[in-house]
Amino acid sequence: xxxxxxxxxxxxxxxxxxxxxxxxKAKGIDVVNFGVGEPDFDTPEHIKExxxxxxxxxxxxxxxxxxxxxxxxxxVEKLERENGLKYSKENILVSCGAKHTLYNxxxxxxxxxxxxxxxxxxxxxxxxxxxxxxxxxxxxxxxxEDDFMLRPEALENKIxxxxxxxxxxxxxNPTGFIYNESxxxxxxxxxxxxxxxxxxxxxxxxxxYDGEKHISIASFGEEIKARTIVVxxxxxxxxxxxxxxxxxxxxxxxxxxxxxxxxxxxxxxxxIAQKAxxxxxxGPQDCVEKMRLEFEKRRxxxxxxxxxxxxxxxxxxxxxxxAFPNVKEILGKTANDKKIGTSMDLSxxxxxxxxxxLVPGSxxxxxxxIRISYATSMENIQKGLERISKAVESLQ
Numbered sequence: 601x602x603x604x605x606x607x608x609x610x611x612x613x614x615x616x617x618x619x620x621x622x623x624x625k626a627k628g629i630d631v632v633n634f635g636v637g638e639p640d641f642d643t644p645e646h647i648k649e650x651x652x653x654x655x656x657x658x659x660x661x662x663x664x665x666x667x668x669x670x671x672x673x674x675x676v677e678k679l680e681r682e683n684g685l686k687y688s689k690e691n692i693l694v695s696c697g698a699k700h701t702l703y704n705x706x707x708x709x710x711x712x713x714x715x716x717x718x719x720x721x722x723x724x725x726x727x728x729x730x731x732x733x734x735x736x737x738x739x740x741x742x743x744x745e746d747d748f749m750l751r752p753e754a755l756e757n758k759i760x761x762x763x764x765x766x767x768x769x770x771x772x773n774p775t776g777f778i779y780n781e782s783x784x785x786x787x788x789x790x791x792x793x794x795x796x797x798x799x800x801x802x803x804x805x806x807x808x809y810d811g812e813k814h815i816s817i818a819s820f821g822e823e824i825k826a827r828t829i830v831v832x833x834x835x836x837x838x839x840x841x842x843x844x845x846x847x848x849x850x851x852x853x854x855x856x857x858x859x860x861x862x863x864x865x866x867x868x869x870x871x872i873a874q875k876a877x878x879x880x881x882x883g884p885q886d887c888v889e890k891m892r893l894e895f896e897k898r899r900x901x902x903x904x905x906x907x908x909x910x911x912x913x914x915x916x917x918x919x920x921x922x923a924f925p926n927v928k929e930i931l932g933k934t935a936n937d938k939k940i941g942t943s944m945d946l947s948x949x950x951x952x953x954x955x956x957x958l959v960p961g962s963x964x965x966x967x968x969x970i971r972i973s974y975a976t977s978m979e980n981i982q983k984g985l986e987r988i989s990k991a992v993e994s995l996q
Contacts, residue, residue, distance in 0.1 A: 608729040608731045612724060612963065617947050621957040629953070632984035634958040637773065639839040639921070641894075643876075644887040647838060650879035654872045658745040660664075663868040664962045666859040667694025667847070674881040675847055682845075684819045685830070690852045693859050694877075696869050698833035698846030699805045700916030703729055704858040705829055705848060706801055710735035710754055714764040717832040719750050721924065723773045723801070724851045739965055744915060744926060748775045749783045756791055768817065771804040774964045775924040776899075776917025776969040778808070784817045788824045798828045803846075804920040806837035806888050807898045812918050818849075826851055837888055838880045841872040856951070895921050898974040898981055905985040907970075924961065933995040940995065943970055954991035957982050 617635070624631050654660070666672075672689040679685040695701045706729045710716060714735035719742050720724045727737040740758050742748040755766070766787065770779040779787075791798050798817055805814040818828040833846030848858065868874075899917065906914040906925050911933075912927035933940050935953065940946050943960035947970060950956045961969030974981060 605732060605734065609728050615642075615955060616957070617944075617951055620948065620951055624951070624955060629955055632956045632980050632987065633976065634956060634974075634984055636973055636975060637922075638841040638975060639836060639891060640889050640975050641839045643839050643843070644880075646883045646884075647840065647876045650883075651843075651876040654875035656910075659875055661871060663871050663874060665863040665868050666855075667692070667702070667869060668871075668874050668878075671878050671881075675849070676925050678881050679830070679849055683814075683816045683830075685816060685825065685849065687849050688852075691849055691855055693848045693855050693862065694869050694874065695846050695848070695862060696866050697835065697844040698801070698831055699725060700844070700866065701831050701833070701834060701846040701848045702726075702801065703732075704861055705831070705854075706730060706733045706735075707861045708854055708857040709765060709797060710736050713762055715760060715762045716764055717755065717758055717796075719748075719768070720864070721748065721772070721774050721961065722767070722965050723769055724963055725740050726767050726769075736762075736765070741991045747777045747915070747918075748772060748924075749777070749779055750787060752786045755787065758846075759790075759794050759796070763794065763796060765799055765851045766791060767799045767801065769801040771807060771814075771917075771919025772922075773804065773920055774922050774959070774961070774966065774969075776920045776922045777915075777924075778812060778918045779815075779817075781815050784815060786822060788817055788820050791827060792823060796827065798824070799831065800828055801831045803831065803833050804836050805832065805919060806917045807892055807895055809892075809899060810918060811918075829854060834877055834880050839891065840873075840876070840880065843870070843876055845869055845873050845877045847992045892965075895974065897977060898976075899923070901978060902972065902974045902981050902985070905981070905989075909985075909989045911942065911992055912988075923972045923974065924966065924969050925972065926968060927961075927970055930992060930995065931968065936996055943967055946970065950988060950991055953994075954987035956982055956991075 672692045710733040712734045715738045716730045717738050720739045730737040818825045829850035834840040903914050911929040912925050943962050947960040959971040
């Protein structure tokens with residue numbers, strides 16, 4: 601029999617779209633893919649060279665469970681230099697990607713009876729990782745007019761004696777928006793008053809636009825830092841999605857428990873990828889800025905194009921590489937006598953009729969929206985916009 605825990609986890613609502621996209625591609629149909637959440641750039645050369653050197657040097661064996669000292673030291677230096685956060689090596693755990701990091705945190709902190717506050721729209725794995733660990737995700741809606749930031753009163757209203765933590769993601773997947781300093785300080789104050797942990801997912805911190813600067817909630821003082829676990833990695837910033845390196849920085853006692861959990865699940869992250877990660881953190885960073893500038897150009901072009909399509913409204917995202925356009929004016933229309941009633945209906949319609957793959961907002965708890973990744977070429981963005989425009993205009 602399947603475990604009760606296993607039965608709690610539902611398949612991703614994006615699977616239907618993804619499956620159909622693969623089916624169309626297998627038939628030789630040109631599908632513009634706006635669904636992929638990874639940079640389309642190659643991993644920078646100096647990082648690849650470090651991995652090649654590691655292989656040639658025979659650095660291909662087990663390492664300490666929580667990561668090599670050289671990488672932990674590079675992470676400690678990065679956090680102090682860029683985020684104003686002082687940690688020691690015992691405050692750092694290196695894992696197999698930021699998703700693995702988040703899972704380790706959930707395993708270490710959550711259990712039966714615990715509640716975890718998750719603002720929506722949210723990254724798809726947050727609620728399920730809470731459920732896997734027998735805790736209860738408590739969804740708090742945010743609003744487009746607030747740039748999808750938590751309202752303090754809405755947060756307060758959801759806190760109970762069972763609330764254990766809040767998960768924050770800034771810049772956000774799927775919205776591309778960020779929390780400003782004022783909003784973060786209010787959340788910090790509420791969290792401290794209620795003795796809550798904050799899980800701060802900062803994986804997109806390097807991808808900010810229009811002069812915006814990243815602020816980590818843990819940087820507001822030792823008190824809030826002691827209640828925060830910072831999550832980051834190299835997948836998005838250095839185009840290293842397949843290398844699977846993420847990390848956590850937090851209180852030593854929590855990091856120790858997470859390390860013990862990792863020792864009994866995956867053991868250490870790949871030795872070669874760890875050496876590559878050292879090069880990524882300590883080597884030249886101009887490659888990161890080059891990617892950021894290109895993403896900013898794509899964002900501007902995409903959002904401008906979306907806002908020219910009748911029925912679509914899209915605010916300018918401030919980070920990551922996603923746009924989260926509002927499509928509520930389109931919902932309710934029909935195509936070939938079939939009603940487009942939900943964001944999933946619209947996603948399937950655009951895939952089947954325009955050959956554009958994107959993700960319905962419902963997958964992120966944001967019905968009435970769709971998520972479009974601009975981690976693809978300008979040529980694909982232009983082609984995709986033309987196809988979406990034509991398909992939307994044909995709706996009745």
